[in-house]
Amino acid sequence: MDRFEWIDFSLQPGESNVISQSGVALYDGPDKTSFNDGLMVLTTHRLIWKDTLNRSRVLAVSLSLVVRIEEQPSGFAKSAKIEVHLQKANSGKAPGPVASSQHDYVRLSFRNSGEVEFYRYFMEQLRERRWEKTVPPADPVSGGGARNRPGIMGIERSIQHKQRDMDMNISQSFKDLRMLMEKAKEMVQLSKTISTKIREKQGDITEDETVKFKSYLLSMGIADPVTRETHGSGDKYFTELARQLAAVLEKPLQECGGIMTLSDVYCRVNRARGMELLSPEDLLNACEMFEFLKLPVRLKTFDSGVMVLQLLSHSEEEVVRQTQALLKDKESLTAEELAQQLGLSVILAKERLLLTEKMSKACRDETVEGLRFYPNYFVTK
Amino acid sequence: MHRRGAGIAAIKNKNLAQARYKDKGTEIAEGQVAQMAKQMETFKVHLENFASQHKEEIRKNSEFRVQFQEMCASIGVDPLASSKGFWAEMLGVGDFYYELGVQIVEVCLATGHRNGGLIGIEELRDRVVKSRGKKSQDISIDDLLRAIKKLKVLGNGFSVISCGRSYMVQSVPGELSMDHTSVIQQAQNSAYVTVSQIKKNLNWETERIHRALDYLVKEGLVWTDKQSSETQYWFPSLFAGAMNAS
Numbered sequence: 168m169d170r171f172e173w174i175d176f177s178l179q180p181g182e183s184n185v186i187s188q189s190g191v192a193l194y195d196g197p198d199k200t201s202f203n204d205g206l207m208v209l210t211t212h213r214l215i216w217k218d219t220l221n222r223s224r225v226l227a228v229s230l231s232l233v234v235r236i237e238e239q240p241s242g243f244a245k246s247a248k249i250e251v252h253l254q255k256a257n258s259g260k261a262p263g264p265v266a267s268s269q270h271d272y273v274r275l276s277f278r279n280s281g282e283v284e285f286y287r288y289f290m291e292q293l294r295e296r297r298w299e300k301t302v303p304p305a306d307p308v309s310g311g312g313a314r315n316r317p318g319i320m321g322i323e324r325s326i327q328h329k330q331r332d333m334d335m336n337i338s339q340s341f342k343d344l345r346m347l348m349e350k351a352k353e354m355v356q357l358s359k360t361i362s363t364k365i366r367e368k369q370g371d372i373t374e375d376e377t378v379k380f381k382s383y384l385l386s387m388g389i390a391d392p393v394t395r396e397t398h399g400s401g402d403k404y405f406t407e408l409a410r411q412l413a414a415v416l417e418k419p420l421q422e423c424g425g426i427m428t429l430s431d432v433y434c435r436v437n438r439a440r441g442m443e444l445l446s447p448e449d450l451l452n453a454c455e456m457f458e459f460l461k462l463p464v465r466l467k468t469f470d471s472g473v474m475v476l477q478l479l480s481h482s483e484e485e486v487v488r489q490t491q492a493l494l495k496d497k498e499s500l501t502a503e504e505l506a507q508q509l510g511l512s513v514i515l516a517k518e519r520l521l522l523t524e525k526m527s528k529a530c531r532d533e534t535v536e537g538l539r540f541y542p543n544y545f546v547t548k
Numbered sequence: 549m550h551r552r553g554a555g556i557a558a559i560k561n562k563n564l565a566q567a568r569y570k571d572k573g574t575e576i577a578e579g580q581v582a583q584m585a586k587q588m589e590t591f592k593v594h595l596e597n598f599a600s601q602h603k604e605e606i607r608k609n610s611e612f613r614v615q616f617q618e619m620c621a622s623i624g625v626d627p628l629a630s631s632k633g634f635w636a637e638m639l640g641v642g643d644f645y646y647e648l649g650v651q652i653v654e655v656c657l658a659t660g661h662r663n664g665g666l667i668g669i670e671e672l673r674d675r676v677v678k679s680r681g682k683k684s685q686d687i688s689i690d691d692l693l694r695a696i697k698k699l700k701v702l703g704n705g706f707s708v709i710s711c712g713r714s715y716m717v718q719s720v721p722g723e724l725s726m727d728h729t730s731v732i733q734q735a736q737n738s739a740y741v742t743v744s745q746i747k748k749n750l751n752w753e754t755e756r757i758h759r760a761l762d763y764l765v766k767e768g769l770v771w772t773d774k775q776s777s778e779t780q781y782w783f784p785s786l787f788a789g790a791m792n793a794s
Contacts, residue, residue: 319572326576330583337587341594344602351615355622361588362622368581377679378624380658385621390614428705428721434653437646441617442599442607442627444646447701473721474703501785503769506729513728513769536784537769 168195169268170253171226172261174215182212182298186288190279191216193226194248196270202226207275209288211297214251226264228273230298232256235349238286239274247282249275249289294352333357384438389415392440408449409456413464415439420464420478424511429454429466429474483522490523494542499532501539591623596681600629626651626680648687648695651676653706656719664727665720666756669693669708672717689715716755727760728769732783739786742778 178184191207193200193216202224208215214233218224234252241247252272277285337357340350347354373379393411398404412432419435420427427435433450454466454476463479493508494500500508502517509516520540523529529540554562598606599620606616620627628647655675656667669689677687696717699706709716720726734749735741746757761781764770773780 319569323576326580330580330587333587334590337590337594341598344598344605347598348609348612351612355615355618358591358619358622361584361591362624364584365581365588368577368584373624375678377655377658377675381626381654381679382621382624384654385617385627388614388617388621391610426724428719428724429702430653430699430706430719431657433699433702434650434657437628437650438654441613441620442603443613444628444643444650446646447649447699451701468703469721469723471721471723472704473723474705475724503732503783503785507732510726511729512723512725513732513764514723514725514767517767536787539785 168193168200168265168270168273169263170232170256170260171216171228171263171265171273173263174225174227174261175223176215176217176225178210179212181300182210185209185211185292186285188277188279188281188285189219190277192276192278194274194276195265195268196272197274198270200264202264204278207285209285209292211292211295213298228253230292230296233293235346236286236289236293237345238282241280241282246276246278247280248277249282249286251275290349293349381438384435385441387415387419387435387439388441389439392443394443405449405453405456406460408445408453409460409462412436412450412453413457413460413462416464416476417478420476425478425480426515427476429476432476483526486519487523487526487528490519491528491542494523494529494540499539499541501537588623591619592625593682595620595623595625595627596629599625599627603630629680645691645695645698648676648691649699651679652692652695652717653699653719655679656706656717660720664752664756664760665718665725666753666759667717667719669715669717711755722763725760725763727756728764731760731764731781732786735781735783735786740773740780740782742780744778 187206187208189206191205192203193205202216202218204219205224206217206219208217211230213227213229215225215227228251232253234254236252237250239248239250250272251274254271275282275285336350336353340347340354389411393404393407395404398407415436416427416432423431429451432454433445433447436450437445451474456462457464457466457476465477465479465482466474467477468474490505493505497504497508500520502513502520505511505520506513506516511519520529524531524540527546528543530543530545532539532541595616598616606613617627619625628643628650630643630647652672655672656665659667659675669692673687673689673692676692680687693708693715696706696708705719705721707718707721709718730750731741731746734746741761743754743757743761746752747754761770764781765772769785770781770783773782
């Protein structure tokens with residue numbers, strides 16, 4: 168409470184009103200105070216309290232002193248509150264209602280409610296930190312010309328300063344989970360800045376290929392994974408999951424040549440889901456829905472028991488058409504030649520040729536030199 | 549005041565000063581990179597801690613979960629860090645083995661371009677442990693085998709091959725392997741390959757070479773010729789090309 172100052176209500180240059188709420192009481196830490204009915208005003212720079220009855224009783228605290236805020240939901244016969252944690256004020260502070268207080272926080276009690284909106288705007292202001300952006304009153308001549316053009320020392324000092332701030336910021340934010348949640352946006356930004364800077368200088372964040380790969384997989388996050396909690400446990404869960412899987416997997420499948428083993432899928436999907444782990448059984452169940460839901464991805468089981476997901480565009484007609492065109496081009500192909508042409512494994516290439524033959528678009532020539540396929544001239548000529 | 553033109557000495561001085569500025573600049577930049585690396589390390593430690601301590605809370609808050617994942621992605625931290633716990637140990641239930649499964653497949657995928665999808669279980673363990681981060685508890689071979697067993701429902705794409713006292717893990721099934729194609733490429737000019745030739749050119753392990761060649765033999769794609777000191781594997785399909793080449 169000792170951080171508050173008496174003020175006459177006028178906005179500073181660059182300051183503007185954000186939101187106000189009537190019927191707000193101030194608490195010094197857990198204790199009630201005489202400031203029990205007023206208008207709470209949030210500006211871009213300050214938190215201001217105006218007494219409803221005595222208009223000249225106006226208190227303010229600068230937002231730069233706010234460390235963090237916390238919501239406290241209303242309870243039985245208890246209004247909702249916002250707890251505002253404050254740091255020590257500068258020594259040059261104007262006099263306030265209380266000379267010293269043992270509490271490092273005040274509570275705003277919202278008797279006429281409105282706390283949810285207020286909290287939201289409050290958080291927004293704390294994130295934007297607009298009070299920092301206004302030009303500070305120019306330091307009257309003290310630095311002189313030298314201030315305008317800092318030397319190397321100055322640059323080094325400012326770099327050091329920035330880094331110290333960053334270190335502080337990181338260790339502060341990771342103090343506890345709530346702090347991190349509040350500062351999450353900033354920290355995400357910072358983590359990205361750091362990793363891009365390091366990438367610029369060293370080429371990559373690490374030598375370890377697994378970590379690199381992990382980082383790549385994680386970055387394809389699913390924002391809102393389907394879970395049992397959100398979609399129940401029955402068919403609905405699996406159909407929704409199947410839809411999401413198909414959407415997420417389409418691109419990686421294309422990159423892999425249209426085919427991926429189910430264990431690869433398991434890894435990729437779970438990485439994208441982050442902490443919402445999917446069990447192998449659930450994954451399989453969802454994949455079995457693809458055909459029923461007419462999604463562009465299909466589950467296929469090879470004779471050997473290997474299960475893969477395939478893109479539908481990788482489907483038979485497309486494969487046959489492609490193979491037929493290649494046969495025409497090259498006049499004849501073996502499985503090995505096709506494998507090299509397409510960068511596939513020999514076994515898959517052989518399957519393609521056999522499929523094309525089955526659709527009567529190719530003819531085989533089986534000799535001691537192996538199996539060779541020709542375009543089906545019986546039909547075309 | 550009249551400004552004098554610069555003399556040779558002045559130009560020299562200027563050049564010297566510029567060189568010094570440049571040195572200083574590099575020095576500062578290097579210092580900054582070192583600092584960044586340090587910050588990244590701090591970040592990593594913190595994220596690992598949070599992932600293992602606050603898993604449930606992070607999961608509950610969807611907005612934050614996305615942000616947490618973004619941080620993990622840019623720093624390269626594994627967000628999955630459940631410890632084994634009593635039930636996992638006794639019954640094999642819980643997220644621990646599922647997580648391990650994800651991490652195992654990930655290691656196999658990341659190293660696949662080097663080993664063709666075949667990895668020794670010791671190497672696999674080292675890599676998994678390393679990628680789980682410093683906070684992780686020790687992972688035994690048995691844990692790995694259990695986790696792989698859980699992946700069995702996903703088909704035969706992922707299998708454990710017992711060889712001697714140790715195990716190999718195969719993550720790319722025969723149907724999809726690129727190894728055969730590489731072998732054929734080796735035989736392109738002469739229409740045949742030998743084990744030592746592949747070893748020399750592709751730097752594969754003997755185990756991997758035999759696996760690829762055996763499969764091709766089984767599929768009838770190569771013929772063996774045991775007349776010379778080392779077995780030659782011939783590709784009938786490449787005879788014509790080889791004739792033309794020679």
